[in-house]
Amino acid sequence: MAAQGFAGETALDGKLVAMTGGSGFLGRHVAQALLERGARLRIASREPGKAFSLKPLANLGQIEFARCDVRDPAQATAAVAGADAVVNLVGSFEGNLMKLICGGARNVAEAAQQTGAGAMVHVSAIGADAGSPATYAQAKACAEDEVLAAFPGATILRPSLLFADSGGFVRLLADTIATFPLVPVFAPQAKLQLLFVDDAADAVTAALADPAKHGGRTYEIAGPEAIGMMDLHERIAAAQGHKRYFMPVPDALSGLFAMLPGTPMNADQWALLQHGNTASGKQPGLDRLGIQPRPLGLFLDRWMTRYRKHGRFAPQTRGAA
The missing domain is CATH 3.90.25 (UDP-galactose 4-epimerase; domain 1)
Structure with missing residues (x-):
């Protein structure tokens, strides 16, 4: 799907970005980066209360919260309905990872496509590998495939381990x-190629701001x-x-x-x-997104x-x- 009005980070001003899994560690930093660029946010999570601390950073009406379990297609659709762009940040080391990470990503991507979103960023992980002995890495690899099958213009970001003061x-x-x-x-x-969390957040905003350039591509973002x-x-x-x-x-x-x-x-x-x-060096990195880690x-x-x-x-x- 062609993105309308996304040409540089200033184009995020006023755009509604739905963030599934947005109340987590990375999600809160991505939210701050998007708020600074004038985007409107819908933070959808199983525990949206974890992101309530962001309220003072937003202007009146700039942020809303929704309870969502992405394992349920209907909830995923409700979470992204009406959004100009979608960011999927869902991840965990607990529970049925294939259902949550892979199945949840598929539900979000299908919902984003069906509801007319103009851009999507899916946050995966360095080490995503269908042949890995770790179920987490298998689920991350599966999620990438499912997202691109449902929303071919999505940008896949594979961050390394993140660090921050918080x-x-x-x-x-x-x-x-x-x-x-x-x-x-x-x-x-x-x-370890540790990555500053705000650099990861800037990578998300850069990909969202120019889906014509970054859509359908996979980036390894590391320190x-x-x-x-x-x-x-x-x-x-x-x-x-x-x-x-x-x-x-x-x-x-x-x-x-x-x-x-x-x-x-x-x-x-x-x-x-x-x-x-x-x-791995097999995929482009942060420099291709205009970011110096x-x-x-x-x-x-x-x-x-x-x-x-x-x-x-x-x-x-x-x-x-």
């Missing part, structure tokens, strides 16, 4: 490192450097001003740990981490201030800059 992978590690003097390191040699897991732990500890002992965990033991109930890492997450999280070192020292003994009054660390 959440994401680095914040999780920072909390652990600040708490324990001895920290296990899983997959210490694995390389500017590949950092080893052990190196990442050490950088965070240095930025906090903490002396920590890092214990590399053998892969066999890591696999057993991931199989235990109640642990912070499940079997799918371990399978993905074990293989690293870097762009920002490195972790630009933020790390400032973000770790809260973990230092004397906070901002502590001596400056050399961190990861």
Whole structure:
């Protein structure tokens, strides 16, 4: 379907963008980016209340919330009805992933096509692979196929692991490192191309703003450097001003740990981490979307201030800059 009136980010002004799964970590940052560009938002989620904190950032009538379970085609249709553009951000590591991630993406894409949306962005993940041992990666690959079959002009974005001060992978590690003097390191040699969450959000807006250029394409969006897991732990500890002992965990033991109930890492997450999280280079990246990704070192020292003994009054660390 040809997009009408989408030519540059200013064209998002006044457009209604429906975001399924929009109350999550990335969704809240995408919402802020779209609000700044004048778009109107409908945030559809199983728990839309998680995004209510965005209300003060919006003008009167600029944002609305809807309860939606994308596994139900009727709810998916109601969520995107009347929207000029659709962003699908639904993802999880729990439950029936094929039904939620793959089936849900199909329902959203079919609804977007049927209701006349002019653009669609589907957020997948680096590592999406039908042949992966991780069900999550299989579901992500299946979702890409279903979206493009239903909405051929959709843009597929595959982000690497995201980081931000407010959440994401680095914040999780920072909390652990600040708490324990001895920290296990899983997959210490694995390389991660961590991506600043606002850069990921800008990629979504760039794709939405010019579907004629980006529609039907797949982009791998990743950070500017590949950092080893052990190196990442050490950088965070240095930025906090903490002396920590890092214990590399053998892969066999890591696999057993991931199989235990109640642990912070499940079997799918371990399978993905074990293989690293870097762009393959087979797809275009952020530069083709006009975005220069920002490195972790630009933020790390400032973000770790809260973990230092004397906070901002502590001596400056050399961190990861």
